[in-house]
Each structure stands twice: as structure tokens, then as C-alpha cells.
Amino acid sequence: MAPARIRIGVIGGGMMSQIGYLPFFARDARCELAVVAESRPSLVSALREQYGTVRIVKHHRDVF
DSSP, X not given: OOOOOEEEEEEOOXXXXXXXXXXXXXXXXXXXXXXXXXXXXXXXXXXXXXXXXXXXXXXXXXXX
């Protein structure tokens, strides 16, 4: 039986997330990129384009 995937929530969709965390988690078969908290409209658009299936919320509390 395959181990369960780890669901990942990221707070902030800025440069560090876009070049570091998010691509790593999206490629790793052990992870499911579940939610990203980001309120800046320009970044929300970029995140939706790059990670169409991830849920994007406006407030970090919604990640928890």
C-alpha cells in the first residue's frame, strides 16, 4: 500500500514561494499542494495560471 500524500498549505505566494517552495511541492509525488494564502491580485492570477488546481485563499487563517 502506497503511503498517503502529505497535504501542503503555503502562506504567501510571492517570489520565494514561486521559485522555491511551490515548484518543489508540485513536483514531489509525496505531496499534494492543497492551498496557498495570497491576497495580492497580480500574484493570485499568476498562481492560478501556474497551479490551476490549487485552492487560493485571501487570508492565512484560512490555510489552517
